[in-house]
Structure formats: structure tokens, C-alpha cells
Amino acid sequence: MISRWTVVVDRDDLTKTEVLHDELTAELEDCEVLLRVSHVGLTANNVTYGVIGDLIGYWRFFPTTAEGRGVIPLWGFADVVESTLDALPAGTRVYGYLPMSSHLVVRAKLTSAGFVDTADHRADLPAVYNSYLVTTNDPAYDEQLEDLQVLYRPLFMTSFLLADQVADNDFYGARTVVISSASSKTAFGTAQCLRDKGVRLVGLTSPRNVEFTSGLGLYDTVLPYDAAVDVEPSVYLDFSGSSDVRATLHDRLGADLVKDISIGLTHQAASQDPRSQFFFAPEQLRKRTADWGSDGLAERFGTAWRSFTAQAAGWVGIARHSGPNELVDVWQSVLQGKANPDTADVITF
Ligand SMILES: NC(=O)c1ccc[n+]([C@@H]2O[C@H](COP(=O)([O-])OP(=O)(O)OC[C@H]3O[C@@H](n4cnc5c(N)ncnc54)[C@H](OP(=O)(O)O)[C@@H]3O)[C@@H](O)[C@H]2O)c1
Numbered sequence: 001m002i003s004r005w006t007v008v009v010d011r012d013d014l015t016k017t018e019v020l021h022d023e024l025t026a027e028l029e030d031c032e033v034l035l036r037v038s039h040v041g042l043t044a045n046n047v048t049y050g051v052i053g054d055l056i057g058y059w060r061f062f063p064t065t066a067e068g069r070g071v072i073p074l075w076g077f078a079d080v081v082e083s084t085l086d087a088l089p090a091g092t093r094v095y096g097y098l099p100m101s102s103h104l105v106v107r108a109k110l111t112s113a114g115f116v117d118t119a120d121h122r123a124d125l126p127a128v129y130n131s132y133l134v135t136t137n138d139p140a141y142d143e144q145l146e147d148l149q150v151l152y153r154p155l156f157m158t159s160f161l162l163a164d165q166v167a168d169n170d171f172y173g174a175r176t177v178v179i180s181s182a183s184s185k186t187a188f189g190t191a192q193c194l195r196d197k198g199v200r201l202v203g204l205t206s207p208r209n210v211e212f213t214s215g216l217g218l219y220d221t222v223l224p225y226d227a228a229v230d231v232e233p234s235v236y237l238d239f240s241g242s243s244d245v246r247a248t249l250h251d252r253l254g255a256d257l258v259k260d261i262s263i264g265l266t267h268q269a270a271s272q273d274p275r276s277q278f279f280f281a282p283e284q285l286r287k288r289t290a291d292w293g294s295d296g297l298a299e300r301f302g303t304a305w306r307s308f309t310a311q312a313a314g315w316v317g318i319a320r321h322s323g324p325n326e327l328v329d330v331w332q333s334v335l336q337g338k339a340n341p342d343t344a345d346v347i348t349f
Contacts, residue, residue, distance in 0.1 A: 001025055002034070002081075005324045006101035007331070008069040011059060014050045014335055019324045020066060024103060031118075033083045035094065035104045037349045040076030041150035042330050044184060044266045044337075049073050051268050057125050062099035071099045072331070073129070075154040077146060078104065088115065088134070095141070095149065096132035100327060102349050106132070113137050128282065140302060147318050148309050151344050152185060159189030160304050161284040162263060166235055167197055168284075172259040174233040176200045178249065181239035181266040182219060183209040183341040185316070190237060191218040192308055202229055204245065212341045216315055233258050238276065241265025246273060266337075316341070322348040 002024040010016035028034060049058040050072050059070035080092040081103075087110055094114055098104060108115035114134040122130050135141040141149070171177065177194060179187050182203025191201050195218060203219035207226075214222040223229065225245055233256050236249055241264060250257055262276040288297050321330055330345045332338075339345065 002103060004101060004103045006064065006071060006099065007324055007327055008064050008066045009050060009072055009100075009331075011050075011053060011068055011070045014047070015332065017328050017331060018066075018069070019328065020064075024105075028082055028084050028105065029107075030084055031107050031109070033085060033088050033106050033108045033115075034081050035078035035098075035106060036081045037076065037078045037098050037102055037104060038093075039146055039150060040074040040098060040347050040349070041147075041152075042074060042327070042334055042345050042347060043151065043155070044181075044334060045155060045186065045264070046072055046074055046331075047268065047335050048265055051265060052270055055270070060121060060125060061097060061129060062101065062104070063121055071101060073097050074100060076150040077135070085110070093135045094132045095135060095138065095153075097129045100331075102324075108132075126282070140305065145309060147346050148312055150346055151316075151318075152189065152309070152312060153305075155186040156189045156305060156308055157301070158263065158279075158281050159186055159193055159308075160301055161281045161288070162237065162261070162279055163190050163193030163197075164288065165279070165284045166237070166259075166261075167194070169259075171199055172235055174199070174235045174258045176202060176230070176232050176234040177237060178202045178204060178229055178234050179219070179237045179239065180204045180225075180242065180245050181264060182222060183213045184239050184264065184266055185344070186264060187237070187239045188213070188216055188218050188315070189308060191216075192311070193304060202234075204229075204240075209341055228252060231256055235259045236261065236276075238262045239264035240267045241269060241271050242267045243269070243271035243273065246271065246276065250275060316344045319343045319345050320348065321345060324349075 004024050006020045053059040061073050062071040064071050076098050080088050106117040107119045109118045114132045117130050177199050181187050182205045201219045203213050203222040205213045207224040260276040261279050263279045327347050
């Protein structure tokens with residue numbers, strides 16, 4: 001019998017949390033594997049999973065019977081503790097999408113890189129979230145870089161593909177890229193990918209985050225949200241989701257705002273606006289897989305990832321936490337935007 005804890009969040013009020021405890025008593029069925037969650041990261045991206053949980057289906061990855069509540073997904077490492085598959089023996093370490101819970105049972109279908117969870121409730125959810133990598137099969141895995149992997153790997157793929165898409169479209173004719181929530185990891189990862197591509201990078205951020213964002217040395221100009229940008233042909237990459245920031249930019253730039261792309265909503269309000277085009281990473285992924293082949297894409301991503309991680313450790317320090325209560329503290333801090341961008345949170349379960 002295995003004791004499990006799970007942090008559940010009120011789906012209508014993400015500030016309300018509870019730690020639930022239960023016992024895992026059922027025998028594993030064919031192809032099932034029991035994972036013990038080990039090491040995860042938590043950033044604004046995980047809050048977004050909760051904010052648009054119903055829209056995209058994020059609540060359905062790790063269902064709970066707790067009425068009106070849900071389990072927030074996290075990215076990180078877990079270890080196999082019980083298995084019905086010889087290829088995934090106890091002790092196998094895997095990376096993927098994990099619940100705010102000490103344990104997870106998956107129904108594994110083996111792949112060359114690891115396995116896919118084929119549990120019924122995940123069948124119609126985006127495939128990218130259902131794949132798990134076995135660390136010993138993953139050329140990009142480095143035990144020393146686990147902190148960077150749990151924090152940045154799920155974000156940097158988006159940074160890489162987004163930067164690639166705008167460069168691939170010759171910046172839609174503009175030579176300035178304006179990026180909101182410029183202090184966020186996905187935003188500054190995008191800026192890093194766009195460095196030296198012949199465009200001016202303007203970061204917009206909260207007044208309290210101007211110093212940190214400028215200190216990254218990735219943006220040519222960093223401005224607080226209430227400052228006016230120069231009027232020149234520009235692309236807007238929106239990580240904040242703020243309708244006020246969007247409206248101000250459109251009013252000021254008019255036709256010079258040649259492209260408005262929405263990627264995130266750190267300000268926690270979905271602001272659908274017909275002027276903005278949603279960035280859909282799998283589309284660019286498909287395009288580049290066709291252009292470069294899987295190996296060519298992996299090689300290019302690998303080069304970008306190594307260049308990013310070589311610098312990222314110097315930009316953001318790591319704050320370590322452990323157990324469900326500290327996980328809840330980190331959740332509250334990230335949710336309320338209290339977290340300082342110079343520090344990122346990793347939690348050991
Ligand atoms: N579409 C995709 O495929 C995709 C993939 C990855 C990430 N994203 C999105 O990109 C965004 C950034 O994610 P991340 O994990 O990189 O973020 P992060 O590093 O945790 O970002 C922290 C920053 O977000 C802003 N922020 C955080 N909480 C806030 C709050 N309560 N109120 C106002 N501002 C707040 C602040 O930036 P400022 O002061 O600079 O505004 C803060 O410095 C998320 O919305 C995420 O979902 C999208």
C-alpha cells in the first residue's frame with residue numbers, strides 16, 4: 001500500500017488549495033507503471049494551465065474526484081517504482097508532464113524515446129503532453145542540468161519555434177519586435193533566439209522588473225508598461241495577455257503594428273482579440289519537421305538549447321523547496337505574481 005498526496009486547486013478560484021491524502025491499493029494492470037514524482041519546476045506557465053484549464057483541457061490530464069477542483073500539471077522528472085513492463089523497470093527515470101501529486105499511474109506504450117501514456121482520459125488531449133522521455137535514451141539529458149530542464153525545457157521549445165516563425169516570415173517586414181512580459185522565461189528565451197538577427201528587440205515589463213530585464217542584456221530597449229514605444233514598423237509578441245497593453249500599442253502604432261501574436265497570459269486574463277493571432281507551436285513544429293527532417297530539427301534545437309542553458313544559469317538563481325506544503329507556498333507566490341524573476345522555483349517531491 002502506497003500513501004499518496006495530491007494538491008488540488010479550486011477551478012474557479014486558483015488561490016484555494018488543499019492537500020489531499022489517500023492510499024494507492026489497486027494492483028497495476030497490464031502495461032501500467034507507477035511513477036513517483038521527484039523533481040519539478042513551477043512558473044507562470046503552470047498558472048496559465050489553470051487559467052485556461054477548461055478551454056484547452058488542462059484539467060483533464062490528471063483527473064480528481066474532488067468536486068469543483070483540479071490538479072495543475074507540472075513538468076519534471078519521476079522515477080518508476082512499480083512496473084508491469086520489462087522495458088521500464090523500477091529505477092527508470094523519466095521526464096514529462098506530471099501532476100501536483102506524489103504518484104502517478106500511467107498506461108505506457110513504448111516509443112524509441114520512452115513511452116506514451118495511453119490512459120483513456122488522455123486519448124484526445126494534445127499528444128505532446130502525453131509523451132515521456134526515459135533519461136537514458138535522451139541525448140539532451142544531463143544530470144547536472146536537471147534544474148534547468150524542469151524550468152526551461154517546456155518553455156524554450158516555444159521560444160525557439162516562435163523566434164523561428166517570425167524570422168522565417170522575415171519579421172513580416174518589420175525591423176522591431178516588441179515583447180511583453182519581457183521578464184518571463186519564455187519571452188527572454190525568445191529574445192535570446194532573436195539576438196543578432198538584425199531586428200531591434202524592445203521588452204515591455206512591470207516597473208519593478210525593468211532592472212532585471214535590462215540586466216539580461218537580451219533586449220535593445222526595456223520599457224515599463226506605461227512608457228510609449230517608438231512609432232516604427234513592429235511585430236508584437238504578447239506574453240502578458242493584457243488587453244490594456246494591446247490596446248495602447250495598437251493605438252500608438254496603428255498600421256505600423258504589422259503583426260500581433262499572442263503566446264501567453266501572465267496577467268491571467270484571456271483577452272481574445274481579432275487583431276491578435278494565436279501562436280500555435282505544433283504548426284511551426286510540423287513545418288520545420290517537413291523542411292529539416294526530425295534529425296535536422298533536433299540538431300538545430302539542440303544547438304539553440306545549449307547556447308541558452310549556458311547563459312540561463314547566470315540569469316536566474318534557483319530556489320529549492322520540498323514537499324506538498326512548500327509546493328503550495330510556491331504556487332501561491334507564482335500565482336500572485338510575487339515571485340521575483342531573478343529566482344526560479346524547483347520543488348522536490
Ligand atoms: N503558447 C505556448 O505554447 C506557450 C508555451 C510556454 C509558455 N507560454 C506562456 O508564456 C507565459 C510566460 O510563462 P513563463 O513560465 O515563461 O513565465 P515566468 O518566467 O514565470 O514569468 C514571470 C513573469 O510573468 C509576469 N507575471 C507573473 N505573474 C503575474 C501576475 N500575477 N500578474 C502580473 N504579471 C505576472 C511578470 O512579468 P512582467 O512583469 O514582465 O509582465 C513575471 O516576471 C505564460 O502565460 C505561459 O503560459 C505559452
